[in-house]
Amino acid sequence: MLRFLKLYEKFGIFFFIAAGVIFLAVATPNFLKLDTILNIIAQGSYAALVGYGMTLALMSGGFDLSVESIMALTSVFLAILIPVLGIPLAILVSVFIGSTVGLLNGLIISKLKVNPLITTLSMSTIIKGVALLVAGGKGIVILQKQFMTIGTGKILGIPNPIYVMLFFFGIFYLIVYRSPFGRHVAAVGSNESATRISGLNVDAVTIGVYILLAFTAAVASVVRTSQALIGMPSMSPGFVLVVLTVTILGGTSLTGGRGNLWGTLLAGIFISMIYYGLNLINVQIFYQMLAVGLVLMFALFIEGLRVRYLIAAKAKGIKV
Amino acid sequence: MSATVKGPRSGALVWAANRWDSFGLPFLVVMLLVVFSLISPVFRSSYNLVSNLSFASLLGIGSIGMVFCLMSGDLDISVGSMSALAGVLGASMVTRIGAVPAMLLTVLIATACGFINGVFVTRLRIPAFITTLGMQFVYRALAYIYTGNAPVYIKDPTWLAVGSGTVLGVPFPIILMAVCFAAAIYLLRKTSFGRYVIAVGTNKNAAMLSGISVDFMKNAVFTLVGFFVGIATIVSGSFLGSVNPGMTGQGFEFQVITVAVLGGTALTGGNGNMLGALFAALFITYLPNGLGLKQVNSYWQYVATGFVLIFAVGINRAKSAILGLRDT
Numbered sequence: 001m002l003r004f005l006k007l008y009e010k011f012g013i014f015f016f017i018a019a020g021v022i023f024l025a026v027a028t029p030n031f032l033k034l035d036t037i038l039n040i041i042a043q044g045s046y047a048a049l050v051g052y053g054m055t056l057a058l059m060s061g062g063f064d065l066s067v068e069s070i071m072a073l074t075s076v077f078l079a080i081l082i083p084v085l086g087i088p089l090a091i092l093v094s095v096f097i098g099s100t101v102g103l104l105n106g107l108i109i110s111k112l113k114v115n116p117l118i119t120t121l122s123m124s125t126i127i128k129g130v131a132l133l134v135a136g137g138k139g140i141v142i143l144q145k146q147f148m149t150i151g152t153g154k155i156l157g158i159p160n161p162i163y164v165m166l167f168f169f170g171i172f173y174l175i176v177y178r179s180p181f182g183r184h185v186a187a188v189g190s191n192e193s194a195t196r197i198s199g200l201n202v203d204a205v206t207i208g209v210y211i212l213l214a215f216t217a218a219v220a221s222v223v224r225t226s227q228a229l230i231g232m233p234s235m236s237p238g239f240v241l242v243v244l245t246v247t248i249l250g251g252t253s254l255t256g257g258r259g260n261l262w263g264t265l266l267a268g269i270f271i272s273m274i275y276y277g278l279n280l281i282n283v284q285i286f287y288q289m290l291a292v293g294l295v296l297m298f299a300l301f302i303e304g305l306r307v308r309y310l311i312a313a314k315a316k317g318i319k320v
Numbered sequence: 321m322s323a324t325v326k327g328p329r330s331g332a333l334v335w336a337a338n339r340w341d342s343f344g345l346p347f348l349v350v351m352l353l354v355v356f357s358l359i360s361p362v363f364r365s366s367y368n369l370v371s372n373l374s375f376a377s378l379l380g381i382g383s384i385g386m387v388f389c390l391m392s393g394d395l396d397i398s399v400g401s402m403s404a405l406a407g408v409l410g411a412s413m414v415t416r417i418g419a420v421p422a423m424l425l426t427v428l429i430a431t432a433c434g435f436i437n438g439v440f441v442t443r444l445r446i447p448a449f450i451t452t453l454g455m456q457f458v459y460r461a462l463a464y465i466y467t468g469n470a471p472v473y474i475k476d477p478t479w480l481a482v483g484s485g486t487v488l489g490v491p492f493p494i495i496l497m498a499v500c501f502a503a504a505i506y507l508l509r510k511t512s513f514g515r516y517v518i519a520v521g522t523n524k525n526a527a528m529l530s531g532i533s534v535d536f537m538k539n540a541v542f543t544l545v546g547f548f549v550g551i552a553t554i555v556s557g558s559f560l561g562s563v564n565p566g567m568t569g570q571g572f573e574f575q576v577i578t579v580a581v582l583g584g585t586a587l588t589g590g591n592g593n594m595l596g597a598l599f600a601a602l603f604i605t606y607l608p609n610g611l612g613l614k615q616v617n618s619y620w621q622y623v624a625t626g627f628v629l630i631f632a633v634g635i636n637r638a639k640s641a642i643l644g645l646r647d648t
């Protein structure tokens with residue numbers, strides 16, 4: 001069992017992607033074309049992008065359910081601000097507004113010590129209400145067509161969302177693995193009180209994590225909004241589940257202290273492959289929801305095994 | 321979370337904190353009723369007051385299971401989808417098996433969903449909120465797939481009578497709510513089951529060492545959540561005359577958790593207040609009702625209910641800080 005789990009930690013997601021590629025290549029004639037593959041990766045970029053932020057949050061032992069609402073709020077402000085401020089400034093301001101929600105989450109969680117689940121669940125409802133109020137309850141059409149290039153344009157034949165996904169992967173890679181902040185996040189997630197006693201500003205780390213998470217959600221929302229050219233106060237319901245699934249399937253532990261950014265990136269692409277496969281067999285959209293739910297339950301099953309065996313083995317001092 | 325547990329302080333704060341659970345929230349509910357009654361003649365009409373008391377039964381009954389669940393130290397956020405799945409399955413069976421068996425089927429399915437949640441939570445050893453988050457989407461998707469995203473209408477007079485019928489002039493949902501709360505309070509206070517739930521929520525390891533099967537208790541609690549959600553689903557189906565795979569139970573988990581927490585049940589487990597949940601259900605029902613009658617934009621209600629939950633957690637925290645209890 002231990003050997004299986006170690007192997008799974010290293011190669012699990014590669015195995016899924018390989019199996020998915022083989023299945024799709026055999027089942028569909030169109031799959032092995034560059035365009036199709038790039039499209040699938042581009043479709044997976046949102047989940048991966050917000051997944052980076054969620055990876056940090058889970059690493060710190062936290063959790064966020066408010067990403068959907070943050071995306072909705074950003075989208076609405078984007079649509080309102082673009083005619084007023086012009087595209088670049090509107091993007092900056094709305095991403096800033098989205099990130100502010102993360103600041104609020106972080107403040108409530110760290111300063112008021114309300115548990116992250118309840119905080120972000122409440123915040124999700126509040127921000128959804130705010131987004132609906134600001135938008136007046138309906139989608140706001142964006143007339144500036146050039147805004148569309150962000151989400152639908154291509155550079156060197158590769159869709160822009162892929163660049164966004166890879167660019168932020170680079171940034172988050174540096175944050176998680178190569179910066180003191182990443183170490184601090186892992187420390188907070190492993191043992192909060194020990195970290196606090198050793199003099200680290202735990203509250204600042206927590207607030208930073210939620211701001212970064214909200215930031216990724218806001219950026220994903222910019223790309224999404226640019227594809228639809230409409231500011232949506234009720235954006236992508238159920239997206240938070242996709243993000244969590246991607247993060248957990250990628251190997252980031254719920255117990256905190258450990259993140260796997262590569263896994264998140266690949267799991268984002270894997271989920272997109274599932275969507276593509278389901279679209280091919282022409283099933284209703286609800287099956288996607290079911291599929292993601294089942295994938296999450298599977299990822300949780302593995303995570304449960306990991307907690308049970310691997311951590312138990314480590315506690316007993318068995319070298320794994 | 322505070323490392324040093326302060327001893328009980330004296331004075332007015334302690335006096336207030338001690339009485340908050342028994343009198344604070346009921347006082348708030350009375351204030352709410354009085355203020356809105358003074359402002360709005362529509363609000364104070366007996367029709368409005370009584371019908372909203374009926375509506376409160378949805379949240380009240382639904383929150384009973386959640387109080388048990390929070391007390392045992394867990395959380396179930398799949399209740400809304402559970403309600404949708406059980407509702408569409410039950411309602412679609414009315415014409416085939418009759419209203420009463422169909423209603424029983426609804427409760428049975430919701431109970432089964434709760435049981436499945438319990439099995440996952442105890443077997444996977446994963447925090448319940450994330451397991452039930454996954455199941456939330458599985459149940460919702462199954463409800464969609466079963467109906468093909470079409471609402472299921474309830475035309476059967478027996479089922480419709482659950483919401484609109486009266487017994488001796490008292491609307492039936494109110495009676496149902498009273499019975500459910502009486503049963504729940506009995507279960508919590510007078511049976512070993514209730515004591516065990518508190519023991520598991522207060523200290524899981526101590527409970528296990530003293531011979532309580534923690535897994536069995538957790539499983540039972542999740543099953544209980546499903547059972548009460550099933551009853552609430554019957555009532556909501558009867559009010560609306562339909563069950564919708566997309567709309568039914570949307571946000572119900574949030575409301576139910578808010579009711580339980582506002583009622584004084586701690587998120588950390590062990591401390592629960594069943595009667596508080598009843599008053600919280602009244603508060604949560606009459607507040608939007610009063611605001612709605614004052615022509616407040618309905619989107620403000622999202623904002624308001626969001627703040628109510630954070631406020632409720634804040635109150636609980638302040639209370640335990642003042643009394644030197646375990647942090648919530």
